[in-house]
Amino acid sequence: MNKPIFQISPGFEEIMPPEYRDLVANGPYGKGFGVGDLGAYKELVEEHPLCAGCGLALSIRLALASLPNPEDTVVVGSTGCSSLVFPQVALHNIHSLFGNQNAVASGLKRALKLRFPDKEKDVVVIAGDGATADIGLDMVMQSWFRRERITTIMLDNEAYANTGGQESGMSRQGTVLNMAPTGKKFPKASIPEVAQAAGCAYVAATSPAHPKKLEKAVRRAVLIAREVGPTYIQLLSPCPTNYKFKPHETIPLIKQREKEGTFQNQEYISEEAQRFLDSLEEARKK
């Protein structure tokens, strides 16, 4: 869970896969890279099996590139399209039962606090909309009520994409999918507002169409979760396979929805979190 673990033991350099050697030589550990440095180093994600043009894959890639301290971060995932990426991620990660991710992360954070009392270990939950807003809403909300210091990132593709396209709580009203032929009967719930009311210190809704905004949101969320309280980020990640649009239209679609007003970038920072961010800013200037 720290940098030396990723090093190759002497004598084993020859038999390690070339990707791993590349990761050790040019990886981002301990270098403080961000989204702007992508393309200049070996990324934490390797080639994954998600569809061409997948918004969710783009969100994960940008979110992992934005982590402030990747070598001391543990990612908790859940079932869904996102769980197909995590076997290819060079971070410590856990695949929990469907919907259990925030309960697992809560225990993990407490255990890490006991084991490493003088070191910051970040626990980040990255799960889909089904795991966060439908099946695991109970565990997610309870972790916020208990003020667990974890970051929850929801990859909102507005459907159960991995199982053929069932409607989820995040699908919009009237959405017709493969397994929802009559269209969804009720509107999309606003989880950022729920998070705000449930006690999150920092809540943001953004999308991979704005990589710099996404980076800022993830960094702030992880830093605030260390000191203040739970944080929540919702990333709109359209699914070309289930929503039947062309793979190159993922980002134009997000921008179109922003124009229509059906998706808005939001940010909420509690007073305590704002004070903490100000103190970080002052420390940086000095």
Add this chain to the structure above:
Amino acid sequence: MYYAAKLTEEKCTGCKICIMSCPDPNVIAFVCASKKVKIDEGRCKGCGLCVSVCPKDALNVSQL
């Protein structure tokens, strides 16, 4: 049939927007020496997201 993105090097200004909008990792690399991007065609899935965001029309998707 495999499709992959191709770069017209003269048009590329090295703004990196394509790198930040590619869903697959390590496909588009930034070459510091020439200040342009380089595409690994073996890894590219040919989705065309980079083409839709490129402000200079320097990219296109074609059959390999």
